[in-house]
Structures are given as structure tokens and as C-alpha cells.
Amino acid sequence: MKPCRRNLKAALAIALLSALLSVRAAGDEPIGFRVVINPASVVTSVSRDELSKIFLRKTLAWRSGNAEAALPVDQRESSPVREVFTTWVHRRSLQAVLFYWQQQVFSGRGAPPPERSSDTSVMEYVAENPGAVGYVSPNAKLNGVKAIQVQE
């Protein structure tokens, strides 16, 4: 194999490895959002799968936390944080999730979580409701809520 092709293959491998490592290490949540819960909750971490089910209303209670009712709160469709959260947690595009909710709502099978227009209003909702969970910008100043880790 010619030296330039070997170098190209090595460069691509390094770039791919760097990209994989830069997503996050196991146990760390991605940099695009932080998950916040009511401070009275005993939950300390949540898996991505459980978080997705909570926000898609496929499960109504926390697996940990004494099976307390889980009350998710979304941000508005136009929020960049929601787009990142949707892609990482649900592994779908925002359009796909909105389509899912249209089908659920209009077949009478469920209603989406309430929406709030800002990090502040999300934190207000979470602080007021035991069992509530929301997400905010990574640099949002937490007020009345606590952040938890999201495990892959």
C-alpha cells in the first residue's frame, strides 16, 4: 500500500476515534443540556432509555425513587435545547417526535408533556411539582432544582 494511503487511513481512524471520545465518556451527560429534577426526589441518576420513556409517556413512574409519579416538562419546539435533548435522548429528530405526538393525541392515546418557554419556567415547574423532571441549557443557573446524571 502506498505511504499516502496508509497516512490517510490512519488520519481517518484518528479522526473517528476523536469524534467518538468527544461525545462523552460513559456516565457523563452530553454537553447540550442538563436534566433537572425536584430537590425532594431521591433519584440521583437516570438511564437514557428511562428518560426517553418518561418524556414519551411510555412510563408514568420513576423506576427508582419509590416509584414516584414522573412528571416530565418539555421546552417549546423552537428551543435549541429541545432539539439537542430530543436527538440525544429519543434518538429521533424533533419532527419525528412531533409526528409521534400528533398520532398519540388524535387517536386519544395520550397527551404530550406540558411545555415551558424558558429554562427559568422549566425550573419553576420542576421545583413546584414532586417527581417532575425537565431539561435546561448547560450553563443555566440552577434555582430550586437539582441536576442528575444521565447514563447511556
Added chain:
Amino acid sequence: MPTAVNRFLVLVAFAVALFPGAARAIDLADGKLVINGAGAGAFTITDGNDVFNTELIGGHVGSFRNAEFNLFVAVKPMDRVTIVTLVFFDEIGQIETGLDWSFVEFLATDWLNIRAGEVKLPLGLSNEVEPIGTLRPFFALPAAVYGPSSIAADTYFGVGLTGEIAVPGGYRLGYDLYGGNMSFDTIEPFSALIASQPSSVRGSAIAPVKETVRNVLGGRLGLSTPVEGLNFRVSAYRGSLVDTSLEVLLLSAEYLNDRWSVRTEGYRSAQAAIGNINHGGYIEVAYHITDAIQVAVQADAMRTHRAGVKDDSQFLYHRGVAFGLNYWFSPALVAKASLQQIKGNRLAFPTLLADAIAIAKTNGTTISDETLLFTGGLQFSF
């Protein structure tokens, strides 16, 4: 001439387009009361025969009388109890208003919900969301399956169980089981060929008729695969008509992603005691060229075997091919236009059919078995 209902719907549609931030559910008391809505209005015209579908009627005189507005209200009086209601205002041929369905749902566990009341019939891919035009590429659902073809009732009145469970391998299995009574629209142009039928009398008009099915037991199994957007369903029910049993089996598959929408369904229904057999199906493919512009193509067909009517009758089969072009202002508002070529008179025929048959016989001609239907309209949801 656009009717008052159409003018109202156009105003609502433009409101949805101009204020997309407002195009979301009305959510009160932190989700305890949620109001959603959907509407549609269309102009249709054919080159001769009248065309019948559940959300659309077309004739050789162009008509704006294809409009509907639906309000969905969900109330949560308690955490695990939801009351869901649909109020409709229709002008599909004639003006109708009423309560389409209304039921109570109790969330027993994560995988079991119990429903009771007038419940939307879980059949196939689209029966539960029939009024929601923003969930499909064509204005109307494929007539061969969801039209007045004797299988797709709007609702059942009874009790049902529904839920979804995770299956190893990343699959999810959704299920519905139900029992009760239902009624659906059926249209039988071939009855004009049977001397004992009222529709064979000159001056009588063929129109959809409501058939009631009692003692229904049915269900639907849905498999969501690990491939996002790839789903399969099988639906079936059995019940009793006045003079026979009715058995229906429907198989469905779809693949949906941000660009592609591919759906296909096929069914067989049998009223064995009186020798009525129907089978039909469709395939539909749509593609977003851009986020806003979508092209679509659909082919559907149905065949009826009816005791007392020759099997080669043009009134026993339907074949359609449609091409559509859509402009999505947003996921909640879309303008659609389509052209459909129909062969066969199972769902496309002169309304005063007995007269048309008699005139054709006198003149030595035949009723055209080809129909071209144009549909252009707006659909929205919030």
C-alpha cells in the same frame, strides 16, 4: 362557491400559518385539560362520475363541500384517568355536527389501559387518525381500505384494552382488544342491478348507508421494530350483521422518516352467509424534495364478490392511481393537490344510477368506467 364552513377554515388555516407559535394544543391547568383541533377544506371536481370516499365527495360539478373541523378535548380529572371527546363539524356533501367519539381511559399499569365508551376503532395504520390530514400525504385516506368499503367503522361502542410492551431486541409490541357494537358506511352501486333492491328503481339515488355490526370481538397487534419508523400491524374483528356474520382481516406495514413515507395495507372481509366477499389494498409512497415540497403517488384497488351480481360487472371493482403535490407551510399546515385516475365503478358512478343505466340501455351506450378526480385543498392541525 366557497361555503361559510370553508371560509372559516381558510381563516383558521392562515392563523395557524402566520402564528406558528400558537399552533399547538391549548393546555390548561398543567395538562389537566388539553384541547387540540384539526380541519380541512377542499375543492373537488371529476370528469363525469361522482366519487365517494369518507372524507371526500367529488362530482362533475366542482364542489367546495368537502370541509370539516374537529375539536379534541382531553380532561384528566385524576392522574390515571382521562376523558377524551371529539366534537366535529362536517360539510362533506351535507352539513353535520355532533360527537364523534367519547370515552374514558384508565391507566392501570404502564402496559395496560382500559377504555370504555364510544372508542375510536383501532384498525390498520390510519383509522384512528382519519380526520388528521397533516399525518398523511393525500387529502383523503385510500378509499379502497378506508372508504365506504364495509370494513372501517369510525368507532366501536364497548370496552377495550390497549397497551404496549417492550420485547427483547429493541422491538415494542402494541396491542388492542375490544368488544362491543359498531357501525360503518357502506355504498353498493351494484344494488342498482338487483331488481329487488330500492336503488334499482328509477329516480332513486345511491348514497352511503350505515350498517350496524353487533357482538363485535376484535383486536390489533402492532410491532415497532428497532429500525426507527418501520412498523407492522395486523387487525381483525368478527361481528354479526342482520343476516350474516362479518369477518375482517387487515395487514399493514409502514416506513416513515423525515423524507420518506411508505405505507401499504391489504384486507379481506367476508359476509359468508350471503356470499359477500371484499378484498382490497393500497400502496402509497411520498417523498419530501425539500422540507416544504412533497410529492406522492398512491395505487389502490378493491374487488367485491356479491351473490346475484355477475363477477365481471364494472360496479364490483375499483382501481385507482393518484399523484399528489403538497406544500407544507409547517408540520401543522399543508396545501395539497392531487389527480386520481379511477377505473371501475365500485366507488365512482352516477348518483342516480338506475336512471343512468336505463338511459345507457336505451341509447345503446355504457356508463363510463373511467373517472378522473382532481382534489385541491388545505389541511391543518393544532
